[in-house]
Amino acid sequence: MSRPRGQGAGRPRPVKAKISIKTKLGTLVVVSVFITTGLLLVALETSTELRFITVFSVIATLLITQFVAHGLTAPLDEMNRVARGISHGDFTRRVRGADRRDELGDLACTINRMADDLEAVDRHRKELVANVSHELRTPIAALRAVLENVVDGVSAADPETMRTALKQTERLGRLVETLLDLSRLDNGVVPLRARRFEVWPYLSGVLKEANLAAGRRALASGSGHHTRTDVHLHLDVSPPELTAHADAERLHQVVANLIDNAVKHSPPHGRVTVRARRGESPESLDLEVVDEGPGIPEPQRRQVFERFNRGGGAAPGKGDGGTGLGLAIARWAVDLHGGRIGVAESARGCRILVTLPGVPSPRP
Template sequence: MKTADRPGRRGRRRLGIKWKLLVYLLCFVAVMLGCLWLFQVVFLESFYKSIKEQNLKDCRAQVVRQLARQESPEDFLATLALKEGVAAAIYTTQGQLRYSVVTSPGETITRLGSNTIDQLAAQIEASGEILFVSAPRLQYKSWMAADDGGGYLFGKSKFPTQLSPPELNIQPRDSTIDNIQTLILGTAVSLPGGEEGYLFLSTALTPVSTTTQTLQVQLIYISLLLVALSAVLALFLSRRITSPIVSISQTARELAGGNYSVTFHESGYREAGELAETLNYAAEELSKVDHLRRELVANISHDLRTPLTLIAGYAEMMRDLPGENTPENLNVILEEVNRMSSLVTDVLDLSQLEAGAQKLTPTRFSLTELGRETVERLGALLAPQGYRLIWSADREVQVQADENKIYQVLYNLVNNAVTYTGADKAVFVSQTVREGMAYLQVRDTGKGIAPDDLPYIWDRYYKQTGSHKRPTVGTGLGLSIVKGVLELHQLPYGVESSSAGTTFWFAIPLAEGDAPPAGR
């Protein structure tokens, strides 16, 4: 036969908080490092060029605005070169250099020939602007050796071009040969005085390979450091988080073992404190339930012991004493048997109500007739003992509910009132109608219920302090059954008590078509 695993065994097969935190932190670190590698290494060059391109376009817009004001752009171009590191050259449509500012000797854009200007102008007229990267300076040297002069402007063009190196006619640089490229932006502009021309802006593209290598080395060390820190942080956090939980878990085992006096310490973080507070409340309620359960067992034992003792006593007397086998003695035995049967039935009804096993079968019936018949039946039964049950109703009403269960409610309320009524042995049962509801009240003339007991008299197993007595009619479990039935119907109910007596009440909506008379 397959046996269920104990909670402890199931828990050992799962990852603890320490390891889960470690896994989560490592995953987070891996994601962050992956992002760093992508953005700082893989896409670094792409981002660098995009930023440079956008910077050139922003500078182009500023120069165009300056030219639109018909002012000489020389001072502005000098400022632009100083702040942004952008070289600038403005040519007329005839290829004449009108304005220029360089950031390094031998700047390419200041040495364009007329043929080159014509070819670039054609590209500008076709596309609106041109944006390209010049060849690395290392290529100038090799081309010079092959062709004895000239220059190669385009290393990697971003637009189709038909230009060939000899046609550009650009003088090579005499500066140090290196692998630096130049990003060039060209566009048409209007010069001061209304003349048309072309603006060329350039900025150096420093190779990022060395930077990338540096970042790779740094990221390796950062990765190792972050992995180590995540492990340490996981251990630290797991202890801080699990410490209150472990303490609560150990105390909960004591609670499960039946020790309801345990206290859960509200330490640590807020959620652990709230859990401890909730468990303290649960322990307190379980302690109350256990106490009430013990009282219930004691009370039921008391109520069962009395009829059993009477039955045994009368049976022995009828067996041992001649002439005692009388109908009166047999009637006492039958009454006690009926009392025990009622007690067992009430206990079963209460258990079914609390378990939600009982179902409603609503029907339309006369609440007034039900109340009248219940009072007459119980009044006739209790009259020989001196009890008076008085019924009153303002009018006949019809309701829609489970008639048998409403009778059970009324029967238990009347029995409870009979048990605790005053010396006059009077119980008043009344029916009133207001605002579409029929109210039934059961009032006794006893000494009332203590205010401290009122909130608890409906609770299961509860009895008033020092008030347990063998009921005249019923079993003493009536109020718990009344609460269960009325809540099953979702009906309002309540109790009012004073030194002059106690009144229990409940209300049922009038059945459809049974509206109260006008003015009520």
């Protein structure tokens, strides 16, 4: 894309030369020596007493040193104040002087970046607590209402009432299981067991499980995953003998969550295509999940993989009912492989592209 005029198109930003503190201190020493030498020469030329020259030299050197020292210690004092505030939970403070062209400027940039990261983590923690509380409150309130009606004699403990209670219990179980997965992710205790497998039978089994699970949930009027049986799932693997190297269990999470999300946002009697191709390196895999729904606007394409993000656009009359964690789990599993996941351009609907390397990249 070409940049509009008036926004600095084609004008490289000037790179400021960096002047280290060592250079500044060396310059201070040289200037002090020159001042002392100059005053000494003046004393020899004018027959001024040496003690006056010494006093003037010391005063001049002290003034210059004080000026330079203030320029070096003032930023350190401010950094100390900001760091003390961060240690007490105030992540809004920032250090000035990040544009300095020395080591203190680099340190200021580092502290500001650390404050940005800590502020983002703190905000995410608060959002996580709020979202988890909301997610748990809904099924717990519904389950409590069902049980209170049974205890109070308002409704009988018939199979239909028990199915309603079971539905909310299953939803709680799925949410807790997903949160446990996220906890293992954050703690870095999830191992990656990669192996070589044939793609066609593997993905065919995943799609068959998705259809069977949707049918069972539709009969039980469940929630938390899609209950639609009108959407056709199509598998396209080329070549048919394609093989890949990945963790089959983690890849199952990726494909199942992507299919679930695609089905939810498909139009009535729509079509979801799972397409697999060979990647650039041996045993690598390029995987696509394409639906015929409304698609995802470009500004929201990065946000859909955030935790508890519920993208709009579900089919009319088809409530989402999900936790907003499916795509976050998919991104986590792909990152665990050292691969990439993202929303790709598509003429119609939403197209999510997953790229897995043949050999998992070493994690830092």
